[in-house]
Amino acid sequence: MVTAVAAVAAAAVAVGAVAALRERSEPAGAGLALRVSVEQYRTDEVARTVEVAFHNDGPLPVRVSRVDLELPSFEGTGPVTVDALLPPNGLRVDVPVPFGTGRCDGVHTSPRAAASTVVADVAPEGGQARSLRLALADPNPMLDKLLHLDCEAARLHRAASIHFGDWTAYPGGLHGNLVVDRGEEDTAVRVDDLTGSIMYTIDAPGPRPLGTLAPGQRRLAIPVTATPGRCDQHALAEIKKPFVFPAWVTLSQRGSGDGEMEQLYTEIVVSDADRNALDTMLRRVCRLQPAGS
DSSP, X not given: OOOSSSSOOSSOEEEOOOOOOOOXXXXXTOOOOEEEEEEEOHHHHHHTEXXXXXXXXXXXXXXXXXXXXXXXXXXXXXOEEEEEEEOSTTOEEEEEEEOOEEOOOSOOSSOOOOOOEEEEEEEETTSOOEEEEEEOOSSOHHHHHHHHHHHHHHHHHHHEEEEEOOOEEETTEEEEEEEEEEOSSOOEEEEEEEOOOSSEEEEXXXXXXXXXXXXXXXXXXXXXXXXXXXXXXXHHHHOSOTTOOEEEEEEEOTTBTBOEEEEEEEEOBOOHHHHHHHHHHHHXXXXXXXXXX
């Protein structure tokens, strides 16, 4: 998921997070000095991972065999086993690591991630493996961003779920509905806008906002169309996130004046049936080969 400021960033987001540690047990001239940072790329967003970037400033290569993110603001994290060789002289090696799910208690407008640590099992060339604790930068804008996104999603999920209804084919694409189903909280949910992806154009006719699920209302259906965004086979094969469809919604609290809260970013839930319908439509309209052929 992404922030209330619209689109998912196209470029990689890097946040400096520095830690240096020198092992006294190393012989003179062979100190162990590592720096770490966390970054995230498009493929990481899909997989819910971050890249732990290791920099080896020491004179000898260092092998990393295990990486664990200690993230107090996230749950469900765990160590990963790797075999990463860190060249000397500051060269960088990235290790993908899951970051879990943000801990969101109540309403968090701008949550701040707690200080976090990378724990790594490393072995310098010719030396024994040991476990190092490398502190990530605090504050850490990357982790703050990931926590904010999860807390936004949690707030919205309590009020409603947003997904597509059944699709009906027409010559140029598909007709369907954007469906907003009531959650456990009886909060007004206003759908401000939505957009498609590179491969699929999702459009809703009429003015913005698109509609509101009022308190006491169980379901809202907003008519939408889906058409190809691009028709080249290469883009279809290479795109990393073809079925990510952003939407922006505003929640308001019942019985608190206008009660309007900040606009939230979310991504429309896409089922396997949706994926199949959209892929089939694109291949039909663009006259591309069927999937798997």
